[in-house]
Amino acid sequence: MSDKNVTLVTGAGGFIGGWLAETLYLKGGTQVRAGVHSWPGATRPARFPMDIVLCDMMNLQQVNQSMDGVKCVIHCARGADHEIAQGARNLLEAASRHGVERFVHVSTTEVFGNQTGKIDDTFPCQSMGDPYGDGKIEAEEICREYNRKGLPVVIIRPPIVYGPFSKIFTVNIASKLMSGNWGLYQGVADGICNLVYASDLVSGIIQASKCKAAIGETFILNGHELITWNQYFQKFNNALGLPELKVFKSETLKLTTTIKEPIRSIMKYMRYRFEHQLKSIAAKQRQARQIMKFVENRMKTTPRVHDLHLFGRQVTYQDDKARDILGYQPTVTLEEGLRLSAHWLEQVGLVNSLQTTRSDYPKVELISNPL
Secondary structure: OOOOOEEEEEOOOOHHHHHHHHHHHHHOOOEEEEEEOOHHHHOOHHHOOOEEEEOOOOOHHHHHHHOOOEEEEEEOOOOOHHHHHHHHHHHHHHHHHOOOOEEEEEOOHHHHOOOOEEEOOOOOOOOOOOHHHHHHHHHHHHHHHHHHOOOOEEEEEOOEEEOOOOHHHHHHHHHHHHHOOOEEEOOOOOOEEOEEEHHHHHHHHHHHHHOHHHOOOEEEOOOOOOEEHHHHHHHHHHHOOOOOOEEEOHHHHHHHHHHHHHHHHHHHHHHHHHHHHHHHHHHHOHHHHHHHHHHHHHHHOOOOHHHHHHHOOOEEEOOHHHHHHOOOOOOOOHHHHHHHHHHHHHHOOOOOOOOOOOOOOOOOOOOOOOO
């Protein structure tokens, strides 16, 4: 048996990678090497005396150096959409050359596309023409290729991951709720919101990194309970102590969302093409600055066409296989997860207090990518 005892976590400056690196360090039993894309990403893992290395998955020299003495790799780094597959191949190749004993690839349930009903790990992947989902599908195929070559690989497919440090489904949703523009969407957001709390997902990933029977397998790791997206918005809104949400009818919502979509595209182009000029105008003219801020905030805090597709998806991701083989058992209830998320938002200053009113301008950074 190898005397290696280093676990490399790629993407350790991000949401899931950060949770994993911290949890592994606090549990002990392994030396944690936190791989970050750039030094600004080291802020979170640097709170602990763990080994931090540059590991841009597209930089072959950094990838190779980060593998020295590594027993297990847990690959959480994402990179740009067009880098997902090649980045995975770079890491798998380096892991194979260095004799890594376990490679855990964190994928996504988005590889299933728009399938509906009860979905388990045996269901085929389905492309939606989305670069992120397609990149993950290709990365999974590369993982299986290297597993056939002898590298022990495990694939993990989480659904919607929430909790402290989650920008997309915690920070951004909180911002939307606080804006007063968000609400309950009848007939639109009644799809199933497959939520897993970050610590439950991390526990399942760690179990997969140690379980011998997991080698060559793919696992869905879902959460404690199933609710609709509307229920998630309502419960999160309550946890934040905000006033009651507005109710939007599906017919009006679909029309306004469709109308706004080309406006979003124009705004994105204008910002890319004329950012310097727009900033100059905003700096000189108070009224123009207020109009820009209002329009931008409105666009960021109302649903997009992509959101409506996600919120209406009637699918349940089943994790029976993970429970049987890994002994996976999520323990954080939605009520507890949202309570912890709300307190974290307050503690880090993203929410002034749990009694914040919607008249307050949301002090939360918005992330444009929905997934």
